[in-house]
Amino acid sequence: MSFRWRLTLTYAALLAVTLLIAGAFSFAALRHTLYDGLDASLRTYAQKQAQIEATGGGEPPSGVEAALGQLNRQQPTRLTVYDLQGREVDCGPSRVGFLPQAGAVQVGSERVFTVRIPEGWIQASQSDAALRASLGQILRLELLGLPLLLLLTLGIGYVLADRALRPVDQVSDLAARIARSGQPGERVPVSPGADELARLTRTINDMLDKLDAQMARERLFAHASAHELRTPISVIRAAASLALEHGRTPEQYREVLAQVREVSEDMSGLTHRLLALARAGRPAEQHAVNLADVALMAAELHTPEVQERGTRLQVTLEDAAACGDFDALVLAAGNLIQNAVRYSPPGSCVLVSCRVDATHACLSVQDAGPGIPADELPRLLQPFQRGPQQGGSGGGAGLGLALVEAIAEAHGGKLMLLTSPGGGLRAELILSRNT
Secondary structure (H helix, E strand, C coil): CCHHHHHHHHHHHHHHHHHHHHHHHHHHHHHHHHHHHHHHHHHHHHHHHHHHHHHCCCCCCHHHHHHHHHHHHHCCEEEEEEECCCCEEEECCCCCCCCCCCEEEEECCEEEEEEEECCEEEEEEEECHHHHHHHHHHHHHHHHHHHHHHHHHHHHHHHHHHHHHHHHHHHHHHHHHHHHHCCCCCCCCCCCCCCHHHHHHHHHHHHHHHHHHHHHHHHHHHHHHHHHHHHHHHHHHHHHHHHHHCCCCHHHHHHHHHHHHHHHHHHHHHHHHHHHHHHHCCCCCCEEEEHHHHHHHHHHHCHHHHHHCCCEEEEECCCCEEEECHHHHHHHHHHHHHHHHHHCCCCCEEEEEEEECCCEEEEEEECCCCCCCHHHHHHHCCCCCCCCCCCCCCCCCCCHHHHHHHHHHHCCCEEEEEECCCCCEEEEEEEEECC
C-alpha cells in the first residue's frame, strides 16, 4: 500500500472516530435537551393545576366536570389530582397510576412529573413517543450520513495527499535518474510557499548544487593530478631509458640517479600535498584555539624558508579566539605564509596579523608581490592553479590556496583573497569567533 493511501486511511480513521464521538455527545446532548423541555412543560401544567387547587375554586357542576374530564382525556398531557391516600379526586384518570414521588420519572412510554401539594399530589404525564421518533430519525440520519461523509473525505483526502506529496515523488524520481546517470545536473521544481515541502525542495536543490560543484572539482582535481604527475614520471622514464641505451661511467650513472632522486622528491612532496588536500575536506575537530598561536607557530616553522629567500616576516598578533583543529589551522597558515614568501621579492616584508570583530576571528597574510588581477582571484582557489608571476620557477604545485580553502570550509569558515591598493595580495582566513 502506498504512503498516500496509508496517510489518507489514517486521516479517515481518525475522522471517523472523531465524528462518532462527536455524534454520540451531540445525540446525548440533544436527547437531554428535549427531555428537559418536556419535563419543563409538564412542570408548568402541574404547577398551574396546583395554583387552581390552592385557590379552592369549588367543585364545578356535574355536567361541566364531566366535560372537563372528557377534555382532559383528549389532551396529550394528562393531569390527575390525588389526595394524601393516593385516591384520584380530580381530572384523570391517570395513565400510569399513583406515584408518590415528586419530580420527573419515566414509566414505560410516559413521561411523568409529580408535584406535592398540602392536600395530596398533582400528576402531569405525556407520551414521549413523538420525541423518541424524532431522536430515532436523527440517529438514522447520522448513521447514514457518516459513511457518505467518510467516503467524500476519503476522496478529498487522497487528492490533497497526492498534491502534497507530489514534490516528494519528484525528489524520488530525480534521485533515481541521478543514480542511473551519475550526473546531478537536474533540479527539483521548487514548491511554492514556505512550508516543509518547499524547504525540502530548496534543500535538495542546494545539496545538488554543492554535489555538482564538488564532482566538478573532483574531476578537475583528477585531471590536474594526472597532468602534474605525468611530467615527473616522464622525466624519470626518459632518464632511465637514456641510461640504459649505452654503457655509462659511474659518474654518469650517479648524475642520472641524482636526477631521478630529485624528481622523486618532487613527486613525494606533490603526493603529500594531494593527501593533505584530500584530508582537509573532512569535518574538523572542534577545540578552542587562538589564531595568534596558530600564526606564531606557522611563522616559526617557515622561518628557514623566509630567510633562504631573503624576505622578512612582520608578525602583529592579538588574541583571536576560534574553534577548530590546531594542526590543520597551522597547516593552512603555513601555506599562506609560504605562498606569500614565494611571490614577494627579496628584501621585502610579508605581513602576518590577527584580528577579531563581534562575530569573526581572522588571520591575515599579505605579500609584497605585484598583486593579482581581481578576475584571476577565483581561479587561484582551484587545485594546480598558479599565479601569473610564479612562472616555471618550480616553487610549488599550485595546491596551497586550494588546501587553505578546504581547511577553512571544514571549519565552517572561508578564505578571502583581496588585492591591496598599494600592491600585493592579502589572504584572509576567517572563522567564527569563539565567545
